[in-house]
Amino acid sequence: MADNKVQLTKNDRIKVWVRSNFLQGSWNYERMQNGGWAFTLIPVLKKLYTTKEDRAAALKRHLEFFNTHPYVASPILGVTMALEEERANGAPIDDVTIQGVKVGMMGPLAGVGDPVFWFTLKPIIGALAASLALSGSIMGPILYFVVWNAIRLGFMWYTQEFGYKAGSKITEDLSGGILQDITKGASILGMFILPALIERWVTVDFSPVKVSTIKQASGAYIDWDKLPKGAAGVKEALVQQKAGLSLDKYKVTTLQDNLNQLIPGLAALIITFLCMWLLKKKVSPIIIIFGLFAFGVIMHVLGVM
Amino acid sequence: MNLNAIQMILVVIVAFLAGMEGILDEFHFHQPVVACTLIGLVTGQLVPCIILGGSLQMIALGWSNVGAAVAPDAALAAIASAIILVLGGQGRAGVSSAIAIAVPLAVAGLLLTIIARTLATLIAHVMDRAAEEGSFAKIDLWQIIAICMQGLRIAIPAALILAVGAAPVRSMLNAMPAWLTDGLSIGGGMVVAVGYAMVINMMASREMWPFFALGFVLAAVSEITLIGLGAIGVAMALIYLNLSKMGGSGNGGGSNTGDPVGDIIDKY
Numbered sequence: 103m104a105d106n107k108v109q110l111t112k113n114d115r116i117k118v119w120v121r122s123n124f125l126q127g128s129w130n131y132e133r134m135q136n137g138g139w140a141f142t143l144i145p146v147l148k149k150l151y152t153t154k155e156d157r158a159a160a161l162k163r164h165l166e167f168f169n170t171h172p173y174v175a176s177p178i179l180g181v182t183m184a185l186e187e188e189r190a191n192g193a194p195i196d197d198v199t200i201q202g203v204k205v206g207m208m209g210p211l212a213g214v215g216d217p218v219f220w221f222t223l224k225p226i227i228g229a230l231a232a233s234l235a236l237s238g239s240i241m242g243p244i245l246y247f248v249v250w251n252a253i254r255l256g257f258m259w260y261t262q263e264f265g266y267k268a269g270s271k272i273t274e275d276l277s278g279g280i281l282q283d284i285t286k287g288a289s290i291l292g293m294f295i296l297p298a299l300i301e302r303w304v305t306v307d308f309s310p311v312k313v314s315t316i317k318q319a320s321g322a323y324i325d326w327d328k329l330p331k332g333a334a335g336v337k338e339a340l341v342q343q344k345a346g347l348s349l350d351k352y353k354v355t356t357l358q359d360n361l362n363q364l365i366p367g368l369a370a371l372i373i374t375f376l377c378m379w380l381l382k383k384k385v386s387p388i389i390i391i392f393g394l395f396a397f398g399v400i401m402h403v404l405g406v407m
Numbered sequence: 408m409n410l411n412a413i414q415m416i417l418v419v420i421v422a423f424l425a426g427m428e429g430i431l432d433e434f435h436f437h438q439p440v441v442a443c444t445l446i447g448l449v450t451g452q453l454v455p456c457i458i459l460g461g462s463l464q465m466i467a468l469g470w471s472n473v474g475a476a477v478a479p480d481a482a483l484a485a486i487a488s489a490i491i492l493v494l495g496g497q498g499r500a501g502v503s504s505a506i507a508i509a510v511p512l513a514v515a516g517l518l519l520t521i522i523a524r525t526l527a528t529l530i531a532h533v534m535d536r537a538a539e540e541g542s543f544a545k546i547d548l549w550q551i552i553a554i555c556m557q558g559l560r561i562a563i564p565a566a567l568i569l570a571v572g573a574a575p576v577r578s579m580l581n582a583m584p585a586w587l588t589d590g591l592s593i594g595g596g597m598v599v600a601v602g603y604a605m606v607i608n609m610m611a612s613r614e615m616w617p618f619f620a621l622g623f624v625l626a627a628v629s630e631i632t633l634i635g636l637g638a639i640g641v642a643m644a645l646i647y648l649n650l651s652k653m654g655g656s657g658n659g660g661g662s663n664t665g666d667p668v669g670d671i672i673d674k675y
Contacts, residue, residue, distance in 0.1 A: 137549065246440050305597070374600040378608050402593050
């Protein structure tokens, strides 16, 4: 049998990579990504096992519970492919080992995938694309789609290959602290980026509230009546504005101006902390979302926001 | 604005794609900036739809499916509000009321998602039976059926809105008073915080809060772009990990301190 080994080719691995794009298709509340996981591995199982009994057994062991971040499933797929290949060639690898590797890797890797992809990469690319799109530029959506998929597909292919080559050794690798480091590093990145996102994208604006209206001394504002007529007047006004003169006779300070001088983004931060507290009190996010909408409407009607 | 038959079919196809991606989360056709643009492309209302997509993307930045939790449904929100924007025929002026409609739709979409994921449990059992027979073809078939079911989750509501037609949609939009739409868009600005709060609750630990403070202060410097902040964050994470290992070696942390890769190589 030794010279009659079944080997997975690059072509097989590419097929798995393509199928891994549909991993979550049959996501269900009972065993989550199990159907997609079996679906993704089918090219490999088809090649490695030929009898009906072997195929049934292989499908059954890959229909067990599985759930992780969809992109970091790729290294786990790679390792599982290597294990299945060894098993088909007679190595003593039982169902428990394979299931153990899957379960052992999926939790920690989800801890990497969520902060890196969902909470760092997606907001960065999304915010960049959205700001382009807000001006009506088609580059926004194109940029989002191309950059996101290039990073994602590249990551999935290379980590799947890495997992396949590392094979069963990877479990040693991951318990050796590398994975813990990656998880911790990803959390640091996430915790650093999140407040920036809160400050820049959560908008709480108290501009309608005027704190003070002060009449400014003459010479501190542009006296529109004294400007020459026509283009000369426009030019003079621009020159005066550049010299630091105010546009209006009255200087209006809003509550928002005061808050910005104190701590920019303070209100957004308070709202976020309030949400965190409510979530910890087991208030449903849906109720919080509706509550914030109601709050927005009420404050607007009252003329505060 | 009324759409012709070909445009309607294309809209339903785009909705189907977005519904598939709503569960797959891979190609991201369901992200508002992409989904709204595609609707705009097939209906010839590109620019207003791109602007709508950009605005909704801002709101949806923090919406992600973590673990078994389901985020508000960006797919339904993006597709339905873009169709309503197109049918309303107000162009750019209609964007803010479309946003006001989008967010309740995102929440309604949650229910559809939960129903679809529960139905998929039945599919999992059918797959079990296919496995007994050792039938790869049947597993493939049911995986595809499951994906199509998720596509229909958005395609059917989209077709319903198209069937209702432009006139009722327009009168509904006109019936919305300004205080309500403005108020809802103010609320939309704050709703973003809910997604972020969920993540912070997940990642926060005593060790992590100083990074939160740093990020908050540095974000006020508007010259630093998000990419710049990302680079600072990566750099700090690397520095922190290295320094914490140096500290650990003093406590006699065993063989696992300096170079974990080296340790593994040694073992083999």
